[in-house]
Amino acid sequence: MAYDNGSVGGGVKDLYGEDSATEDQLITPWSFSVASGSTLLRDPRYNKGLAFTEKERDAHYVRGLLPPAVFTQDLQEKRLMHNLRQYDVPLHRYIALMDLQERNERLFYKVLIENVEELLPVVYTPTVGEACQKYGSIFRRPQGLYISLKEKGKILEVLKNWPEKTIQVIVVTDGERILGLGDLGCQGMGIPVGKLSLYTALGGVRPSSCLPITIDVGTNNEKLLNDEFYIGLRQKRATGKEYAELLDEFMHAVKQNYGEKILVQFEDFANHNAFNLLDKYSSSHLVFNDDIQGTASVVLAGLLASLKLIGGTLADQTFLFLGAGEAGTGIAELIALEISKQTKAPVEETRKKIWLVDSKGLIVSSRLQSLQHFKKSWAHEHEPVKELLDAVKAIKPTVLIGSSGVGKTFTKEVVEIMASLNKKPLILALSNPTSQSECTAEEAYTWSKGKAIFASGSPFDHVEYEGKVFVPGQANNAYIFPGFGLGLIISGAIRVRDEMLLAASEALAAQVSQENYDKGLIYPPFTNIRKISANIAASVAAKTYELGLASHLPQPKDLVKYAESCMYSPSYRSYR
Numbered sequence: 001m002a003y004d005n006g007s008v009g010g011g012v013k014d015l016y017g018e019d020s021a022t023e024d025q026l027i028t029p030w031s032f033s034v035a036s037g038s039t040l041l042r043d044p045r046y047n048k049g050l051a052f053t054e055k056e057r058d059a060h061y062v063r064g065l066l067p068p069a070v071f072t073q074d075l076q077e078k079r080l081m082h083n084l085r086q087y088d089v090p091l092h093r094y095i096a097l098m099d100l101q102e103r104n105e106r107l108f109y110k111v112l113i114e115n116v117e118e119l120l121p122v123v124y125t126p127t128v129g130e131a132c133q134k135y136g137s138i139f140r141r142p143q144g145l146y147i148s149l150k151e152k153g154k155i156l157e158v159l160k161n162w163p164e165k166t167i168q169v170i171v172v173t174d175g176e177r178i179l180g181l182g183d184l185g186c187q188g189m190g191i192p193v194g195k196l197s198l199y200t201a202l203g204g205v206r207p208s209s210c211l212p213i214t215i216d217v218g219t220n221n222e223k224l225l226n227d228e229f230y231i232g233l234r235q236k237r238a239t240g241k242e243y244a245e246l247l248d249e250f251m252h253a254v255k256q257n258y259g260e261k262i263l264v265q266f267e268d269f270a271n272h273n274a275f276n277l278l279d280k281y282s283s284s285h286l287v288f289n290d291d292i293q294g295t296a297s298v299v300l301a302g303l304l305a306s307l308k309l310i311g312g313t314l315a316d317q318t319f320l321f322l323g324a325g326e327a328g329t330g331i332a333e334l335i336a337l338e339i340s341k342q343t344k345a346p347v348e349e350t351r352k353k354i355w356l357v358d359s360k361g362l363i364v365s366s367r368l369q370s371l372q373h374f375k376k377s378w379a380h381e382h383e384p385v386k387e388l389l390d391a392v393k394a395i396k397p398t399v400l401i402g403s404s405g406v407g408k409t410f411t412k413e414v415v416e417i418m419a420s421l422n423k424k425p426l427i428l429a430l431s432n433p434t435s436q437s438e439c440t441a442e443e444a445y446t447w448s449k450g451k452a453i454f455a456s457g458s459p460f461d462h463v464e465y466e467g468k469v470f471v472p473g474q475a476n477n478a479y480i481f482p483g484f485g486l487g488l489i490i491s492g493a494i495r496v497r498d499e500m501l502l503a504a505s506e507a508l509a510a511q512v513s514q515e516n517y518d519k520g521l522i523y524p525p526f527t528n529i530r531k532i533s534a535n536i537a538a539s540v541a542a543k544t545y546e547l548g549l550a551s552h553l554p555q556p557k558d559l560v561k562y563a564e565s566c567m568y569s570p571s572y573r574s575y576r
Ligand SMILES: NC(=O)C1=CN([C@@H]2O[C@H](COP(=O)(O)OP(=O)(O)OC[C@H]3O[C@@H](n4cnc5c(N)ncnc54)[C@H](OP(=O)(O)O)[C@@H]3O)[C@@H](O)[C@H]2O)C=CC1
Pocket: 177, 178, 179, 180, 181, 270, 271, 290, 291, 292, 295, 298, 322, 323, 324, 325, 326, 327, 328, 357, 358, 359, 360, 402, 403, 404, 405, 406, 409, 430, 431, 432, 433, 436, 456, 457, 458, 475, 476, 477, 478
């Protein structure tokens, strides 16, 4: 269903009829000239491996360059999955998948979409974390765009070097807080690449309109600075004016090159820059910080869904966070906004049942003067408390959320106290990758004697405890950003607002079925993620229209159907 001027297939204009073509309609594989022969086989966008038909082999001069067999895409997928499963080491699976992405893009996305539960932990957390740590050693072909201090003054020219001209989403990092692994400098590139592959696989945004970017301002990671295979600038991080000027040049160049509606997703910046960047550019650009806003939206969705299991309303809960950075304070603020929306109480009031612990202990009013600005609203009246365990005893939370980036911090005592305080304690261990998870699923279920409702940032396997199978959920912003971004794109949004995040949370919570609840799940499985993303996109787009921030007019009647119709399909096209 075309909406405006053939705008289908990931939301950009379908100028060449590639996405609207049915299987029996012919399209031209083009680069700057028509790709043929070995050039065609080496072009990941058009390469089909052994799936070129006899006719295509003649017409495109590839006869003899391929063995005689003709495989369907399904058979290629089967072979790929078979080969991937031979690797015991997750990093080897990651490398194999990146090679596939560089070789045969449509097959990569078909494999990822159809095996999403199995492959998400490979292209995303936890394996992408290890890949970033070893990025220099496993480096083969460059992916994404690198903008370093060396490019200061010519960032616009660098953007123009990127081969694709119609870009809709940029995911950008400066590599300073990669998952819970800290400063990985330029090697953080694995994160924008991985996030954008999910934009396509989970949200249906066309790969050619996604641009991963790493801004390299140096690294303070001594290990990397001394690593002969490190791929980034070998210097300490630029800060202050030098940093701000580079980022400002970048943000201006992006808008100049791609226009007002380019979505810039900030990812894995350290919190001393993340809040400022979001604040600085949210009134002039379409920006979204996934760690602050996407995480908030996914956790709020899980909380709304969890009420079916733990009982009461959101306002009835008491929340305690371990970690008061981007994720922690971002989630806390969105919870407060949702309670305020539901109860009409002012947000200053609704914040009062939300408590946060940072590396110095419970955030209380006596610490106000020394707190970073994003923590100040959470400094409630209370005597100082140093340890998490004592904070749990003092605050008596119904919900415990880990967003510290430090593993093993939800100890046996902490989980036991949560279980003694609550019939069904809700425990979210959000920190990534798995090594940084505040506790494991097994620990949460066994220490709480099967009482906990548990979800984590990185996936855990099912757990058997006293003859019962417990299925942990994955509380990860991957549920939100692909659908959220698609919603912004299809409505032609020009700015992001908190109301859109709330709309995304409510849409995700509404996707949790009774069957999921029966298993103790507060998120739907990722197997249905494209349908989930279409629903999130539709709700976000509807809110964007309602707020008067949409530029694609008129508003499509059925936004869910429209979102689905805009999604990129990875099936091979037939070549004339
Ligand atoms: N599941 C998901 O979707 C997401 C998960 N995350 C994960 O959350 C984690 C944190 O990310 P983010 O919020 O951006 O990081 P930040 O660096 O912004 O925040 C970390 C917070 O944890 C606190 N902290 C660190 N060590 C301890 C400790 N030992 N005890 C108590 N508090 C501690 C810090 O305290 P202080 O302020 O005093 O330094 C800070 O408040 C990461 O592991 C990340 O991977 C992030 C986004 C999404």
